[in-house]
Amino acid sequence: MLKQRVLTALVLLMLLLPTLWVRPAWPFIALMGVAVVAAAWEWARLNGLASSPAIGFAVLVGAGMALFAGAGAVQGAPLLWWGALIAWAVLGALTLAAGVGRWPRRPQGLRLALGAGMLWVAWLALAHARVQGVNFLLSLLCIVWAADIAAYFGGRAFGRRKLAPTISPGKSWEGVYSGMLGVLLLALLWITIDPRLGEPASSVFSRLHIALGWVGLALALVFLTALSVMGDLFESLVKRSAGAKDSSGLLPGHGGVLDRFDALLPVLPAALALCSLGSLK
Template sequence: MFKARVLTSLLLVPVFVLTLFMLPYQYWAALMLGIASIAAYEWGGMTGMGKLARHVYWLLTLVTGLLLVFAADWHLVDVNWLVQMQQWMTFWGILVGSLFWLLIAPAWLATRHHFRHPLFMALIGWLVLLPMWLAMLSLHTVSPWLVFGLLLTVWIADSAAYFVGKRFGKRKLAPRISPGKTWEGVLGAWLAVTIYASLLCYLVPFDWWLVPMLWGVTVLSIIGDLLESLIKRQAELKDSGGLLPGHGGVLDRIDGLTSSLPLAALFIYFPLYMSVLDTYV
């Protein structure tokens, strides 16, 4: 299992980095939407949707996003109107997604409530996946390096938590949700991200706020991981899918991104979002 996990990572990470920096923006956005759509299909399987419903769910996710990305190129709508609509949807999508992870997800984890209605869980799935995708696009317009840096933060935190927790873990973080996660693993993630953020501040350099921001990204990535673990446990599933050998499904690999990227984008883009809010409210 560990060997398959490493081999899959060695294959996927370089491919992802190449697409991030080499693909034109719209095609990269479409690729990320495809990944989010696969995750939507897996979400449907975890939350009790039938096979037909899962297909409809991922198709709706894909078509909606494609229209937003390519409508201007296809001359389906007025370009100025599309730009305004994209700004509006990006702002509200990222804001609502951030509030979900800051307020609702922690309460959900605390109560471990089992929501069973497929339609409700479908809406939650969009609330989990689409803000992540919008945040990726928003951050990419600033710089692909910004996207890479934030993704690397989550990967470093996840890897450090895994190895430190496996070697030193004794105190369970959430035994009824994810018995393998420990407080020692959380400490390992925090230390690794602190070193990473400090190096960035020294080499680039960034302002002082980078370190606490990446701490927040780390905490939110853990919350996202725990929420997916809760839903899998309630569905009596080990993985969200089997697409990635050694890793499980796509959702198993991006759970930390679903929770951390929206708030990172909101923080970085806050002045612009305030101007959008003044325009539409």
């Protein structure tokens, strides 16, 4: 299993890294579009569509992204980011509170529409972040990666109190707190390094610091880490309701694309919404 995970990770890096270091943003945007189409197929399968209709659903999601990109509209708008943030904070919390058994009872069309919407917004947020610059994009992604890594090790070392045993038995409150601490430490390090990269406000951490101050930055990062946990739990709830361990087997050793995207789905638009506060100063 470890060998499989490593090989898959290396292949993914070989695909991703060239799109980060070339000047035009479209290769990265296109690659993320392919990933989102795969995630849309997984979402459709998890929510009851058979193979052919699931492919059709994924194609529709991809066609919508292609039309949007073709029109040059990959910048997004603060209103969209704030709408997504509020939707995740409210609907995500209500869905988790309702539990695993309630999700399949919701109309299938509604579940599919929600999936298409959250994937489309996440793709648009990734496109917007790439246009802002590689440092901004990587710092945004690292919020989730740092939270996940710190939560894993903190949970293993100190985990006692289960966070959501009926949804994801392995998660603990101590892991969540460790993830928050890890993100805060990463932010301090990144803000220190930013001026040496040529543009002091080029990362999401520096922009949040300028917009909100130190206290606001800390609160924003704690909130974003909490959202990353919500995204993870939300996908776990959907998988558990479908009786699935992974969203698919597309990524050997890692599960599916949604398994790698889940925590990013709420964090991406929320971080952009919070960064937009800087324009109000």
